[in-house]
Amino acid sequence: MTARSHRRPLLSLAALLVAVAAALPAQAQTAFISSEKDHKLTVLDLKTQAVTGTIATCKRPRHMVLTDGGRQLLVACGDSGQADLIDLATRKSVKKIGLGDDPEIFDLTPDGKTLYVSNEEDGVVGVIDVASGKRSAEIKVGEEPEGVLVSRDGRTVYVTSEVASLVHVIDAASGKVTKNIKVGKRPRRFALTPDGSQLWVTNELGASVTVIGTKDHEVVDTIRFEVKGARAADITPVGIAMSADGKRAFVGLGKANHVAFVDVAGRKVTDLVLAGKRAWGLGLNKAQDRLLVANGLSDDLTIIDVGAAKALKTVPVGRVPHSVVVVE
Secondary structure, three states, X not given: OOHHHHHHHHHHHHHHHHHHHHHOXXXXXXXEEEEOOOOEEEEEEOOOOEEXXXXXXXXXXXXXXXXXXXXXXXXXXXXXXXXXXXXXXXOEEEEEEEOOOOEEEEEEOOOOOEEEEEEXXXXXXXXXXXXXXXXXXXXXXXXXXXEEEEOOOOOEEEEEEOOOOEEEEEEOOOOEEEEEEEOOOOEEEEEEOOOOOEEEEEEOOOOEEEEEEOOOOEEEEEEEOOOOOOOHHHOOOOOEEEOOXXXXXXXXXXXXXXXXXXXOOOOEEEEEEEOOOOEEEEEEOOOOOEEEEEEOOOOEEEEEEOOOOEEEEEEEOOOOEEEEEEEO
């Protein structure tokens, strides 16, 4: 047999593999939406924009964070006082972690080993070792803490106090509050710019976002929202997401039923997109071309084309959807 005849099967096999790869569908983007009243997560295929199933979890699931390189999802359940760790390959619970009474929002340190959670009724932030599930400390903050965000270097923890209208700056090493920053009325959630230089805070009863410089922890600006035909009292910003390039922020305006697109550099609203009733939790896909909005009072999720600033579809996703996480 000649050398040339040896090569023919190899070339044919290579061509076959290329053809098979081309025929395979792209990996589906999957969104998980927590449903407070159903005690479940709704699973949505973003390619087909259809619900493909649900995952049972603990009582009143709300905030969610990906962990273990995106292979697991940690879900805070308010009425169970727990976090449910769900393996996304099997879509089954593998562990429960106690979070204390009435857990609100939580965040993980960059290494995934430590969890900080706001306990609203107690006015504290709990510090929990993820591996052991043990609560190692409690940090006293203002009344009704909600938003929790750990800085990208893990050295600083930010917490909102809804009643005091403060952002607490906590030194992670000492567990001490090092500064209290006055922001708008009833602050709720956070987003950091990709370079970590700015912290954006939604003010639910202030119809605004406060922008804080992280170098000196001083207020840089306040962005106020207006929606034609909506009363100021109905403009209630809560959910916020920042684009990966840091050029645009997205703010759910709550009872105003819209999402605001904000130019980060200019700090100006560029677009308002109508969503469902009480536009709340927000999630972006990896390509940054789809924004998902959980609408808490219409029990659905709005899929928005980011480039066109236009709603594409609204999908029922269970009773009182709270948060959205996209996995690709």
